Amino acid sequence: MARNISTTFDLSGERAVIVGNGNVALDVARVLTVDPDHLATTDIANHALEALRRSNIREVVVLGRRGPLQAAYTTPEFLALAHLENIDIVVDPADLELDHTSRALLDAADAEPALAMKYTLAQEYGAMPAPELSVNKRIVFRYLGSPVALRGTGRVESLDFVHNELIEDRGRLVARPTARTETIETGLVLRAIGYKGTPVKDLPFDEARGVVPNEHGRVIGPDGSPVHGVYVSGWIKRGPRGVIGSNRTDSVETVEHLLSDFSTGRLAPPRAGRETLKALLAERQSDLVDRDGWKAIDRAETTAGDASGRPRVKLTTRAALLEAARE
Template sequence: MTLRVAIVGAGPAGIYAADILTKSSAETGTPVSVDLLERLPAPFGLVRYGVAPDHPRIKEIVKALHRVLAKPEVRLLGNVEYGVDVKLEDLRTYYDAVVVATGAMADRDLGIPGEELTYGAAEFVSWYDAHPDVSQDWPLDATSVAVIGVGNVALDVARVLAKTGDEMLTTDIPSHVHYGLWSKTTTDVHVFARRGPAYAKFSPMELRELNHSPNVEVVVHPEGFDVDDHGMEHIGKHKAQKMVLDTLANWVGREPVGKPHRIHLHFAQAPVEVRGADGKVTTLRTERTRPLGDGNVEGTGEVTDWDVQAVYRAVGYRSTALPGLPFDDRAAVIPNDGGRVLGLDGRAIPGTYVTGWIKRGPVGLIGHTKSDAAETVGHLLADLAASGPTATLREPADVDAYLAERGVDVTTFEHWERLDRHEVALGEAQGRERVKVAEREAMLEAGRG
């Protein structure tokens, strides 16, 4: 009998899980049929809607993910929202196991006064990546902007805010994003790190890319650029961190060359308050920190008020709770043991699994989700080998009939291929590789052909 598995989320985590499941079929001799249920009309999740458009190399991952979706054992059921169009108890009728791979797309909070005046990095990323569920308008009327955080997303936000709109026109951004970036008034972007440079979390490549724009100057401020013994020990254990520190050290004190836009990197500055008037930011207050010798820092009481008109918080993503599933709000994950979802009593909930960021939190690069998926799938297959199939309606047509009865306009892999060709054609007309379609209805229409 063919095992039936539903995976909720068709981003990298979900697609990697589908790939491992189908490969296991050849090893075990047990056929597996996988349906990927995706809320959006298009697949690929974080790669399509979380990677900055001027990072085409990372988007090459789509090619590998595309090959998985093309497998005959895998079906894409797009434009299907879990909790709205289908619930967990419904999925149990049609599938022997359910794997949740919904990722993390909400912003973590700073926990400081005035935070309600700030923008979340995830919101801004969704705007410039043309997510169909966000507004096409974004306020870009600030001359000086603050970005809180020193991860790759913080640098993405800073870089996109600093570069000119026309620089970004070589990417897949649609017209509304280009117009917004072209008309923005930002000249200076200030990036703030609570700790010193030895603990910056961005990758060496991401950091070096800041310096590639002909219109953007990177300024590393010497204040707070200190490395204590613990910091030296830390970079001694992490090669990438040492490369980051070496690059930053080479930039400290460089003579300005007069580029029109600037990205300022400030270390040992912790945000303590955002001030504003009439709903607009007027000031970011930070406090100088000092190292405690164990990787942590404490405030010194020395505060600085920065004249900025917008503040973006980029201190990490967080997952959100899903109907019918337990959720650890503090860790922002679904409680699990190696991918087996745990109920309130601490016992595994039969046939229910997680993988990706909603399993372990938003840490690591996209490729790290492969090992996550392998662990989860290993447990899933072991459990099904012991319990046997559980679904009562086992044909793909049964799921199709259920969704059709509910009036869900499902998009398939064939729909995606038509949308893909349409976006490529839009790009060719402008001398670009692709132009992304932003509106949900336009995506559906292009998918229908």
Template sequence: MSSSTQPFRLAVIGSGPAGVYAAETLLRSAPVKSGELAVEIDLYDQLPTPFGLIRYGVAPDHPRIKGIITALHRILDRGDIRFLGDVEFGTDLTIQDLHTHYDAAIFATGALKDADLDIPGIDLEGSFGAADFVAWYDGNPDYPREWALDKESVAVIGNGNVALDVARVLAKSADELLRTEIPANVHADLAAAATTDVHVFGRRGPAQSKFSPLETRELAHPKGVQVVLEGRDLEQITEAEWEAIRADKRTDQIVSTFEGWLEEQRRREAAGEEPTDAHGGPVQRRLHLHFWHRPVEVLGEDGKVTGMRFERTRLEEDGSLVGTGELVDYELGAVYRAVGYFGSALPGVPYDESRGVIHNAAGRVTKADGTVIPGVYANGWIKRGPVGLIGATKSDAIETISSLLEDIDAGVLTPAPERDADAILRTFDERGVEYTTWEGWRALDEHEKSLGAAEVDAEGEPRARVKVVEREEMVRVSRDGMTTISVSTPA
């Protein structure tokens, strides 16, 4: 790795974990730490705030996951990565701008859209993508402020973490969510919701659900919520599968939780007792868990959702899932599909429409035919697809940065013609782009905390934070908190 008197300039598009970890991995690399390679990194986001899907894609009542923000905040707070928010790639910042101002660029834009569920009726009024609902209740400024929650019985299709989050938010009382950073408009809509029954449907059995043991137990924690199971879903498990369940600690804990709920449910029914929530209180909402259900059709009338049809499934001895031919209909007023995320195309960047990812090899962006495009890289879900958690994102970053360092060492990257760090800021000023900075985020962060301190939750305790939802207000608070930006003029 040859040294240079000029820093290596890198742009990272996307400030979620994939973007931050890519930048951090480069800064922690041996060439940078030894002083052999000096770097300047600009971290971009289309939103005025950093942290991406961690801020706008995780349920507000998941403080452990939200805690990842603390780690990301610590990295960005050091000052060796420049954050530039409210900059939309493709309009405010183009692929040509990247080639002009940076020696390389890493795309870490994630996967924000809902994957398709290709069944009849999926486009009826009242059928929603879970990703849109999550963005709404997380206060993403690019989504509607109101959400109609006027149906008593709703379905959530999927057995992953997002399905669990959506079901829990729909079933939980709005006041319980006041202890979180839930925006005021979201709390108001949830408080007025007519929802009494939330049905979660999975294609496979209880042992194949992707919930963690803790997340499973937490389903029954909200006050006023009863978890309801179908006895036949557990009775369908074969003896061989039971042996495999008991041999795996994680799976055993999950299925044992289901067994305990079902046993208590049956005991109360046999004794003629009224059901209660996990705290012994009255039931106000029911969370139904359905397994072995493959979606067949969303049923409707006059263009609106009225129910869903499923086919019962079972596992073959080789573990493959097959339909039994038995069809089951449910009356429902709304459907939320949580069957996965899907990446979006970026202007000027090769994109695989079938997989929703950027064409790449070990993080190096390629054309569709596999030809490497020098100086352009990818990381995270837009690189590999929406699978895996934070650990996988860190491994991705190591691979991508290793490819980048190999290319620097091989001398295959074309140096940027405009190397002045302030040049891109002058371009934004000329285009009227009111970008935000890390200093601006700190101001917005404190503002949201002050809004929370001025309110109390259901227990009378001050709230930790209340999110600002309107983009214009986010930008105003951020820009007001930024010191006068001194952009140098070229000699």
């Protein structure tokens, strides 16, 4: 459930830099540049929409530490940017020169078609002339750069980044800084560098991967055998990757194994009924939101949306969500 949101961002400058080039970076770049009148037809939270209406940002730089082939965004999301109205996607063709290993990866007979597509798209963006910033807003992709310093008095005014080269390290191409640095003037720097799972009390944990060790959702103990009656799904199961659909498939897999364990007698039969379970949950968690509560939140949000012709108006504080759930 959402925590109370009190974060505010300074959108008074003309440029923002996002560090990291995964799909979250693309989402943020899009929200910062799309016309707020368009966003007003979506379920964006009201306070965010109001802040964006006052925003001066005209250019968002997406800074990736590795090259265009290693960019973390997925190809459909990268392609979708081309369809944004009045927003130019800018790539400097010089940034698209490939190192020897990346070139070999791309040219390999068994290269993933999605890899070639990702690169071709970047080339197509690179070939497009970018009109003046006064005409359109823009999203600029920079590759092979890592931030090394933020400068400014009382607020960020610029970001220094170092140009990287790629080297092979244990079968992976990683970024290594060169001696070349560059400065970007910016009034806002955002970080979109992914996530890592944290341990869950009393469960085994794989520190390196940030996941609870499991086989198809069944939690596996240090001795390699399943931990009785404990299952995981989502990012704590397979790491912080994939789109919403991947989480759906993932949870179906886990539940199928849970049900199969139950029907083959691998799980102890329940000692009490549904009502006892409900009472126990309510005793342990007074703020519990069940399916009916979720439906009540959904109703409250969509009803508020109806009044303003929007799909929904999101409740953004924990208190408001709990209040709606109780009604």
